[in-house]
Amino acid sequence: MVDRNLLVAALNPAAEDLLGVSRHRACGKPLLELAGDHRQLGELVRRALTTGLTFADELELAPTEVHPAPRLVDCRVSPMQGELTRDCLLVEMIDVTRRSRISRENALIVQHGAGRQMIRQLAHEIKNPLGGLRGAAQLLSRELASDELREYTNVIISEADRLAALVDTLLGPGGPPRKEPVNVHELTEYVLKLVEPELMPGIAVRRDYDPGLPLIALDRDQMVQALLNLVRNAVAALAGQGTLVVRTRATTNFTIGEVRHRAIASVEIEDDGPGIPPELADSVFYPLVTGRPDGTGLGLPVAQDLVARHGGLIEFESRPGRTVFFVRLPLAQETHDGA
Numbered sequence: 001m002v003d004r005n006l007l008v009a010a011l012n013p014a015a016e017d018l019l020g021v022s023r024h025r026a027c028g029k030p031l032l033e034l035a036g037d038h039r040q041l042g043e044l045v046r047r048a049l050t051t052g053l054t055f056a057d058e059l060e061l062a063p064t065e066v067h068p069a070p071r072l073v074d075c076r077v078s079p080m081q082g083e084l085t086r087d088c089l090l091v092e093m094i095d096v097t098r099r100s101r102i103s104r105e106n107a108l109i110v111q112h113g114a115g116r117q118m119i120r121q122l123a124h125e126i127k128n129p130l131g132g133l134r135g136a137a138q139l140l141s142r143e144l145a146s147d148e149l150r151e152y153t154n155v156i157i158s159e160a161d162r163l164a165a166l167v168d169t170l171l172g173p174g175g176p177p178r179k180e181p182v183n184v185h186e187l188t189e190y191v192l193k194l195v196e197p198e199l200m201p202g203i204a205v206r207r208d209y210d211p212g213l214p215l216i217a218l219d220r221d222q223m224v225q226a227l228l229n230l231v232r233n234a235v236a237a238l239a240g241q242g243t244l245v246v247r248t249r250a251t252t253n254f255t256i257g258e259v260r261h262r263a264i265a266s267v268e269i270e271d272d273g274p275g276i277p278p279e280l281a282d283s284v285f286y287p288l289v290t291g292r293p294d295g296t297g298l299g300l301p302v303a304q305d306l307v308a309r310h311g312g313l314i315e316f317e318s319r320p321g322r323t324v325f326f327v328r329l330p331l332a333q334e335t336h337d338g339a
Contacts, residue, residue: 001080002031004087006045018061018073018093031091036062041075041091048077048089058096072096126163134160177219177309184216184265184329185209188246191227198232200240208247213265216329218310226306229299230269230314230325237273237323245270256313256328263331264312268324276318284316 001010008026016022019034026034032042044055056076063070073093080088134157141153192205199205234244247268254264276284285304304314312329 002045002089002091004049006031006049006089008034009088015093018071018095038062044075044077045089045091048079049087052079054078059093130160130164134164177222179217179219179310181215182218182220182223184213184218184248184267187218187220187223187227188248188267191224191231192246194224194228195231195235198235199244200238202241203235203238204243206243206245208245210248210250213248213250214331216265216331218329222306222309226303226314226327227267227269229303230327233299234269234271234273234323234325237271239273242272250331254328256311256330259311259330261330265329265331267327267329269327270322270324272321273323275320275323276316281318285314 001008003009008029008031011019011023011026016026019026021034031045032038035041038059038061040057040059044057047053048055054076056074059073059075061071061073072095074096076092078090078092080090137153137156137160141150141157144150144153188207188209231244231246238244245268247266247270249266249268250263251266252263254261256264285300300314307314307327307329310329312327315326315328317324317326
């Protein structure tokens with residue numbers, strides 16, 4: 001509860017936890033100061049105070065020392081009634097971060113399934129006729145006496161091979177993962193070594209590893225390909241200038257889709273480039289979707305598919321100056337959520 005000057009008059013234990021401050025320290029302090037001078041919250045409480053009406057909105061609270069990650073809250077501001085609380089406002093906040101994250105994860109899983117279906121259809125429609133096209137061009141080439149004319153059949157053969165390679169890339173490495181215990185930091189170092197020739201002098205690479213991560217049962221080749229696609233995307237986004245960060249963390253009680261894991265590893269690829277264009281944010285994991293003129297739009301869907309084969313998921317956050325792709329990989333035995 002805040003008074004007409006927007007100073008905190010009272011707060012319950014849930015508010016103490018959400019704001020990361022005790023009741024003793026909060027009372028008498030400006031609400032907006034405790035909430036990190038949140039502009040949207042300021043607008044809500046001032047409108048409610050001025051009009052006497054109730055207003056609600058979804059807000060993102062910035063990270064704090066107590067809560068290192070941003071939190072999404074449903075906020076409702078209502079004028080209070082009664083002699084003792086006249087001119088006071090009741091500010092209600094419900095933390096919906098987990099609900100929002102689960103909804104987003106489910107959307108990514110659905111997107112991945114739709115992307116895989118698109119790939120299968122594309123492979124069926126393109127690859128089958130390519131063999132006949134290439135064979136006919138080879139037969140025609142043998143019947144042509146002129147080298148000049150055979151140049152045209154060579155173009156047909158070359159383009160057929162290029163399309164076949166494109167479809168193979170779409171399908172990605174085949175087969176289920178052949179898992180063995182792997183040190184994830186050895187994988188990230190190997191990937192960084194592969195991209196080293198592509199790093200311009202203006203790109204700095206920073207490592208932030210969790211030394212406590214155990215060995216993880218992974219298909220090494222598939223995971224190298226997935227991480228390589230993400231790192232190359234980050235390097236391309238930097239356009240020769242900026243910082244690439246490779247980070248690892250362990251998290252407990254993490255849900256991926258409908259499966260709850262006792263522990264997961266998170267491999268994070270971060271860059272400080274311009275970010276993903278807003279119009280592409282909801283479709284970056286679909287095949288052939290890209291924001292770069294020279295991009296194929298295959299790196300992210302292939303990486304998502306390879307991580308999904310390990311029971312994991314790739315998520316991302318992006319804004320200008322900070323884009324992070326999170327590779328979530330299960331560490332412990334999984335159970336269905338709610339079990």
